[in-house]
Amino acid sequence: MKSLPTYKDEKTGLWYCKFVYTDWTGQRKQKKKKGFRLQKEAKQYEMDFLSKTSHSCDMRFCDLVEIYMDDCKARLKPTTYRGKEDVLAKHIIPYFKNFKVNEIQPMTVRRWQTELINSPKKYKPTYLRTLNSQLSAVFNFAVKYYGLNSNPVQKSGSIGKKKSGLEQYWTTDEFKMFSEAVSDKLQSTVIFNLLYWSEMRSGELLALTLNDFDFEERTVSITKNYARVDGEDLFLEPKTPKSNRKVTLPQFVCDMVKDYADKLYGYNPSDRLFEITKHFLIKEMERGCKKAGLHRIRIHDLRHSHASLLIELGFAPLLISERLGHESVTTTLEIYSHLYPTKHGEVAERLQAFA
Template sequence: MITDPIKKAKNGTYYFRANLGYDSSGKKIQKYRSGFKTKKEARAEYSKLLLMKPEELTHSKDKMSFKQYVEELFLPWYKTKVKMQTYENRLNIILKHFPYFYKLAVCEIEPIHVQKWQLSLSKNLKPSYVRAIQGLFSIAMDRAVVLGIATSNPSKIIGNVKKQKPQIDFWTKEEFEKVISLIYKEDFYQHFLFISLWFLFMTGMRIGEATAIQWDDLDFETGVLSIDKTLYYKNQSDYRFTEPKTKASVRHIVIDPTTLNLLQEWKEVQQKLIKTNFVMSYNGIPTQKHTIAYAIGRYAKMAGVHRIRIHGLRHSHASLLISMGENPLIIKERLGHKDIETTLGTYGHLYPNSNFDVAHKLNGVIAFKPAQQNYDDSPKNQFTVNYLRRREYEKVQ
């Protein structure tokens, strides 16, 4: 059954994608045309392309605007390739920063345009964020090449901004003690904030993992906490469980007795006022990260310590374990890292005296008695012979 190549877009216009054979190098020739007011106009253009020679098709460029491409082709395709939470988070980046190219056709975007865009972004944004923006743009241009709308990806020609190792921001044990000591547990809402900050600091969970934790996930008898999901939170009526970040994120960690007692205490207080299975909840629904972030800023100021991001509590847990001399492999398993390289790459610099500690431990570890005679009668080379002669001469003198 032959399908009609002419399609109708949501805005009422017509478009088509034509497969037109192969060029002299064996590369598949594809052309995309859109924006036709009638189906007849689209078909006429389609027929025109069919009659063109391969060399003519190779040198002809598709004049589709980047704006039209992003809205009609790229976003619908990209939405099917990533998780919904990822798509919605990155959609904001695309809608904010891609319009820089909207006045250009896809095929007209050149390396010079990308470089100017990259420089303008770098003036006010962190390198890591610029890398994320350009990474999305590069994905979009790669797809345009696949569809035959562009012949190359100018973003890859320019290259992304240099990756910089982010500074790990965390609270020391002493700084956390100052903060947590200011939270009044006799107040229900402050009790909720107390247990939330404590829970994050003492487990190293990602915020999405922590807000997804149910009371059923915690075995109070064994102290084992099961982490097998994360929470997507859009608003109070739109939230759901999603798959963890990686397979390694699915894990079991053991909670210390002090934290277990505090959680048991919070559960009893919480369940008297609300009925919910979410551990981090004061109103029956899971908490949103902005609530925690605001509390961190407020209490940090009161305690006279520097403000950290929510993820800084995860870093704080790791730094606490490192200061206690914990094995990196244990830290990797507890944090749910994919591999040990991630753990060491992120926290390796927090072991400033590790080489000195190793040297101290190695000191005197090997027991031996120096040989009193030569047991090796293997052939001697000129350097050995000269050395032995010098030793004999020194004995005579």
């Protein structure tokens, strides 16, 4: 690849570069980029562009991330892509930005990990694990497609924890106290009872229409997930294939939903039943907890609350897994294993009766 010199536009006083490169199909093309204030900026752009198109890891880390994110954009849900983009921009690119990819060593990664661990922001162990995994994913991409010899994150070791430990949850009595605290708003009452008694995720609930309910069978079909990205309402595929499911509901919850829908003026059964955002749910959760004097849990912890109730009632892990929309019963057992020791005690007591 032949690099051409940079030029100065005498009319504007700005610099530009013009050079030849070989694209991914093997064709030679010319590239021209204008508008650089300094000559070194024009030269740096040319160097970065050529390194990215050469499929070599002799490029800056920030350029690799740009290629990696372009690849991810076509493969990830918008919400997943945005989350990855935020993590990289806040915690990873600022540290590794100008390192050449093939010069980043395991000790370089270790120093970054140490900064995160010692940060005054006191990141949660699960978040540290996420940050480390995102960095590792970028290097795995370089290993697979750009000939990087090895992933330095794998050699540096992991940080944080995959799981936070014991999940937060409410007892049924605590949930009833919360439900009473938000009962001054019919919408909030219906929403939180649906979340608690169905175990659906908040994005699944926000995508519901009245057509998703079968009140004779007392079921709700979960087939989509709602998200709002850059001011746009998106209806996405559920989190996993198993998340497409039909969940049975208690009769009183069905009655709540019917009563709520009947009071919506001019409502079309194919429209969203709850035209609110996740921000509304969080604010209502805060309001209800404060009013009821309850310890605060996350919206997602309502799933854990109902799962713990089903375990206490003796339902099989496989049934709970299917109701939650987990990909496998193993996932369910990993999350709720701490709730099962009491069940082992019950087994011993029942066996004793036959002795």
